[in-house]
Amino acid sequence: MQTSVKLFITIGLISVVWIVNAQSPIRLRGIIRDAKSNEPLIGANIVTQNQSTGSITNTDGYFILVLNAPPKFICASYIGYKSDTLHYTNTKDTFFNVFLEPSLLLSEVTIQGNQQSRAGANLGVTSLSSKQIEQVPALLGETDAMRVLALTPGVQGGAEGNTGLHVRGGSPDQNLLLLDGTVVYNAAHLFGFLSVFNPDAIKNVKLIREGFPAQYGGRLSSIVEVSMKEGNKKEHHKKLSIGLISSRLFMEGPVSKQGKTSYMLAGRASYLSLISLPAYIQYRNGSRKDFQSLWMNDANLKLTHEFSTKTKLALSVFNAQDHWGSYFDTNSEKSEFSLKWGNRTAALRLTHQSGRDKFIQSVLSYNNYSYHINNKSLDGKNQTISNIINQAKIQDIAWNNTIQWNQGSAAYLYTGFELRHQTVNPNFSTSTGENPIQILPKETQFVNTAAVFLGQKIESENGFFVDAGFRYSLYLLHEKTQNFFEPRLKMGKEWDAGNQAIQISVSKMSQALHLLATSGTGLPNDVWVAANNRFPAESSLQYSLGYTWQNANQSIKWSAETYYKSIKNLIDYRPGLNLYEIPNQDWENLVDGSGLGRSYGLELSLYKQTERFSGWIAYTLSKTERKISTVNSNAWYPYRYDRRHDLAITGSYQLNEKWKLGANFEFQTGAAVTLPVAAHLDIDDYPIFVFEGRNNARMPSYHRLDVSFTKEKITQKNRKVLWSYGVYNVYGRLNPYYLDYRLGYIRPPDSNFYNQLSPIGFYSNFWQRSILRFVPFISYQINY
Numbered sequence: 001m002q003t004s005v006k007l008f009i010t011i012g013l014i015s016v017v018w019i020v021n022a023q024s025p026i027r028l029r030g031i032i033r034d035a036k037s038n039e040p041l042i043g044a045n046i047v048t049q050n051q052s053t054g055s056i057t058n059t060d061g062y063f064i065l066v067l068n069a070p071p072k073f074i075c076a077s078y079i080g081y082k083s084d085t086l087h088y089t090n091t092k093d094t095f096f097n098v099f100l101e102p103s104l105l106l107s108e109v110t111i112q113g114n115q116q117s118r119a120g121a122n123l124g125v126t127s128l129s130s131k132q133i134e135q136v137p138a139l140l141g142e143t144d145a146m147r148v149l150a151l152t153p154g155v156q157g158g159a160e161g162n163t164g165l166h167v168r169g170g171s172p173d174q175n176l177l178l179l180d181g182t183v184v185y186n187a188a189h190l191f192g193f194l195s196v197f198n199p200d201a202i203k204n205v206k207l208i209r210e211g212f213p214a215q216y217g218g219r220l221s222s223i224v225e226v227s228m229k230e231g232n233k234k235e236h237h238k239k240l241s242i243g244l245i246s247s248r249l250f251m252e253g254p255v256s257k258q259g260k261t262s263y264m265l266a267g268r269a270s271y272l273s274l275i276s277l278p279a280y281i282q283y284r285n286g287s288r289k290d291f292q293s294l295w296m297n298d299a300n301l302k303l304t305h306e307f308s309t310k311t312k313l314a315l316s317v318f319n320a321q322d323h324w325g326s327y328f329d330t331n332s333e334k335s336e337f338s339l340k341w342g343n344r345t346a347a348l349r350l351t352h353q354s355g356r357d358k359f360i361q362s363v364l365s366y367n368n369y370s371y372h373i374n375n376k377s378l379d380g381k382n383q384t385i386s387n388i389i390n391q392a393k394i395q396d397i398a399w400n401n402t403i404q405w406n407q408g409s410a411a412y413l414y415t416g417f418e419l420r421h422q423t424v425n426p427n428f429s430t431s432t433g434e435n436p437i438q439i440l441p442k443e444t445q446f447v448n449t450a451a452v453f454l455g456q457k458i459e460s461e462n463g464f465f466v467d468a469g470f471r472y473s474l475y476l477l478h479e480k481t482q483n484f485f486e487p488r489l490k491m492g493k494e495w496d497a498g499n500q501a502i503q504i505s506v507s508k509m510s511q512a513l514h515l516l517a518t519s520g521t522g523l524p525n526d527v528w529v530a531a532n533n534r535f536p537a538e539s540s541l542q543y544s545l546g547y548t549w550q551n552a553n554q555s556i557k558w559s560a561e562t563y564y565k566s567i568k569n570l571i572d573y574r575p576g577l578n579l580y581e582i583p584n585q586d587w588e589n590l591v592d593g594s595g596l597g598r599s600y601g602l603e604l605s606l607y608k609q610t611e612r613f614s615g616w617i618a619y620t621l622s623k624t625e626r627k628i629s630t631v632n633s634n635a636w637y638p639y640r641y642d643r644r645h646d647l648a649i650t651g652s653y654q655l656n657e658k659w660k661l662g663a664n665f666e667f668q669t670g671a672a673v674t675l676p677v678a679a680h681l682d683i684d685d686y687p688i689f690v691f692e693g694r695n696n697a698r699m700p701s702y703h704r705l706d707v708s709f710t711k712e713k714i715t716q717k718n719r720k721v722l723w724s725y726g727v728y729n730v731y732g733r734l735n736p737y738y739l740d741y742r743l744g745y746i747r748p749p750d751s752n753f754y755n756q757l758s759p760i761g762f763y764s765n766f767w768q769r770s771i772l773r774f775v776p777f778i779s780y781q782i783n784y
Contacts, residue, residue, distance in 0.1 A: 027093045027356055028065040031309065032057050032076055035099035037252075038233035038259060042204040043127055044078040046098065059204075059227055060312065060351050062359065064406045076100060080131045093356060095309060123492075123503045123546040123559060124210035126152045130202050130229075135614070135652040137662050137708035137726050141243045141777035145205045145226065146187060146195040151648040151664060153561070153603035153618040154209050155222075156641060164192060166641045167209050168542070168565055169599025169624035170221025173515035173528075179226045180302070180316040182345040183218075183396055185369040185528065189296045189322060190245070190270065196320040196343060200239060200250035201266035201300035203229040210544040210563065211490030211505035214453035214469030215402055215416060220509045220540040220567060228316055230304040231262035243779040246270040246296070261305040269297040289329055296322040310353040318345045334378040341371035359404040367396040394528050395423040411458045414469075420449040424513070426529045426587055443586075445530040447512050448476040455488070463494040463501075475512040479533040484510040499552065505544045512537040514571050516587060527587060531569075535593040540567045557607040563600060570595030572628055575694075595628040597639070608651075615651025622646070632694040638672040640695060645669045662708045662726075670699035673739060675766065699736040700768060704729045720783040728775040736768035 032044040040061025047054035048071040055063045065074070077083040081100040128148060136148045149165060150157035156166045164172040177184040179197070187195045208216070208223040216223045229252065236253030248268045255261035273293045282288035298320035306312045321342035328335045347365040354360055370393035377386045402416035424445040455469025467490040475482045492503030514535060516527040531537040546561035571593045601622025608615055624642040627634065650664035672695035679689050708726030715721055
């Protein structure tokens with residue numbers, strides 16, 4: 001520990017001295033924007049003519065070039081936009097805007113999200129724009145950023161149709177999901193078939209899976225940054241999209257004539273309940289005994305005001321709600337079951353460019369995630385017999401501040417702090433009716449976090465680069481205080497004019513929240529609980545090594561990365577126990593802690609881009625294991641979503657000016673499951689399964705091909721219309737969703753219906769259940 005501290009302090013001091021003594025006479029600062037909407041572009045590339053110096057725009061489109069002499073020409077580029085070369089003659093510090101025109105060639109979009117002149121910038125990071133997400137054939141025509149991320153190296157999806165991400169062996173709760181800087185605790189709509197991120201509202205999505213910058217903390221496996229659009233500052237635009245699952249409405253435009261203030265509003269709602277409307281009518285008039293409904297909606301609002309080219313204030317508001325109801329009615333008994341869950345977030349973000357080289361960002365955020373289960377039983381007179389209510393929530397208030405000193409185009413120092421207050425209500429159950437009782441007490445847990453961080457990034461002219469830093473996190477829990485020193489280091493070397501690079505990284509992370517996952521795939525009623533004295537905060541340590549190559553024009557990119565990650569203080573239910581199956585127990589009495597995890601693997605990727613085609617191949621070979629003392633006789637066992645092989649192939653081809661073809665193929669090793677090894681009859685002749693080991697078997701392998709066609713045309717009123725047609729699971733593969741079983745008795749030959757003799761044995765059959773097979777889809781979109 002002391003050696004690590006000394007190492008990072010030494011690196012930090014050397015970096016600071018190097019920065020302080022660096023002198024650059026000319027600073028070119030500015031913002032790269034969309035020429036039509038005036039909206040900043042994230043991750044745009046700007047370089048001098050000879051590419052000796054370059055920079056990448058941040059989340060506000062801001063860049064800085066520090067030069068020893070004024071360049072004659074500066075080139076700005078961004079995927080999906082036409083490059084622009086500027087003639088520059090000024091010899092003084094200058095601030096200016098760069099406007100790029102959108103390109104008609106959608107094939108210019110690739111998974112990298114931004115064209116980098118330096119190959120090393122792409123290792124361990126995946127960036128997606130809204131255009132990229134639209135390129136991938138989607139489930140039932142609904143484009144989804146989380147589903148596209150699952151097609152990238154080192155990232156695996158959950159079960160069929162689920163949007164949960166497992167990054168390098170981690171569970172979904174170990175991903176830090178940020179929407180404009182606000183934490184999102186549950187990203188599932190419709191039990192995981194859609195994520196809560198509306199593709200119309202998204203400007204950019206960035207996934208970091210290694211070498212985590214020091215300003216991020218609180219999770220173990222990955223950082224997912226989702227940035228919302230700011231809105232067109234020049235013109236008002238609307239877009240209507242109609243699909244099989246949901247419809248979306250998007251609006252944007254200026255609030256003031258000066259173009260200083262803009263708005264973005266995006267709404268989405270499903271209409272699955274409309275499909276079941278005939279069943280509801282039958283249920284209400286008594287001709288049907290049961291009825292089910294499922295619906296969701298979400299809304300994004302963002303207001304942005306630019307006080308000047310240096311100061312900007314943005315307010316982001318997000319609300320997402322889901323509801324599932326199941327109803328049963330006979331003449332003598334009625335039951336009503338409802339499940340509701342949702343996210344509410346808000347963020348106020350102030351950015352300011354101060355002086356010649358400082359960039360300040362301050363974010364105040366709020367989040368409230370909750371779910372509510374209501375199970376009511378009534379008699380024939382609609383009198384309540386029992387009403388069991390189960391609810392939980394987590395509330396989050398945070399303040400994040402970052403200051404960045406740019407001392408060169410490829411060097412900056414950043415520092416800041418984070419204050420966070422979390423209120424956690426893991427589970428609150430009550431029962432009302434004839435005999436009201438409180439099943440579980442209303443328990444409130446608090447987690448107060450104070451963190452400081454310091455980081456330094458340097459890219460030298462001879463190709464060496466270093467991104468070093470540390471984060472000190474202090475968790476003030478109900479029973480004790482826990483603190484973690486989290487060093488971060490990423491360093492490497494580029495050569496061949498920046499087209500080849502090798503990189504190593506080390507990251508230590510901590511997490512003060514645990515997630516108790518139920519066996520139901522995609523269900524939102526997983527329970528968040530706070531770390532305490534018995535079950536301390538989780539921590540991870542990850543090592544990575546990677547190599548990447550790209551050709552001179554960056555039309556082909558290839559990379560190979562290997563990693564090893566260890567995790568401590570995991571918790572899990574004891575064998576055979578579950579908070580919902582044993583509702584009168586506190587969660588601490590149902591789980592075991594001090595669990596260990598380890599994951600290691602190899603990730604290979606190949607990206608190809610031409611004028612008409614863009615696509616990639618991603619392959620991951622990995623192994624993920626867990627160990628808890630009371631589970632599997634304290635031996636290592638495969639994690640539920642351990643997939644030895646994971647292959648994704650996706651591509652988009654522009655057939656002509658109107659038609660575009662898209663396709664993707666996925667293959668995964670089957671998920672780990674626990675199956676019985678034997679069975680016997682008890683004293684009441686009831687079959688009892690015998691289990692040996694956790695996750696001792698595998699489901700069948702998963703593979704699927706999706707194809708889509710998109711037609712674009714301009715109407716007589718100069719409105720762009722998009723028709724999308726496609727098929728999910730083209731060849732109708734029956735992929736496993738879960739395993740089911742059937743038991744039957746074997747009786748003597750002379751036994752019959754009227755004379756059932758005692759069984760002499762029994763039989764059992766196991767088979768897989770599938771939910772999606774050859775699903776065609778169609779969607780319509782109009783822009784006006």
